[in-house]
Amino acid sequence: KFAMVAPDVQIDDGKGTILISSEEGETEANNHRKLSDFGIRNGTRLQADDFLQDYTLLINVLHSEDLEKDVEFEVVGDTPERIGPKPSEPTAKNISNGSDDGAQPSTSTGNQQ
Secondary structure: OOOOOOEEEEEOOOOOOEEEOOOOOOOHHHOOOOHHHHOOOOOOEEEEEEHHHOEEEEEEOOOOOOOOOOOOOOOOOOOOOOOOOOOOOOOOOOOEOOEOOOOOOOOOOOOOO
16 A cells, blocks of 8 residues: 555554564564554554655554445555655765866876976
């Protein structure tokens, strides 16, 4: 739902309980567990972080009895305008010796007389 490539998800409770890790095999034991097994209830906050995209979300878990049949969850709220890597910074102009007058360094190799 959030277009994350390599997410890390932890409970935002100060303990750092990791639910999903981008490190292969680190949290495989969690795959068959329910959120309630981790003490996640109505009002719990999760932090989802995708280092590869420099993308972090805070997720508020809210319980609802009003979902349609066979719908397990619903994402509600503000979504980022753009998902994915941030555009690269503009390249800095190469300035030598603090001068920006366009002068180029000498390339002569012979003896000058």
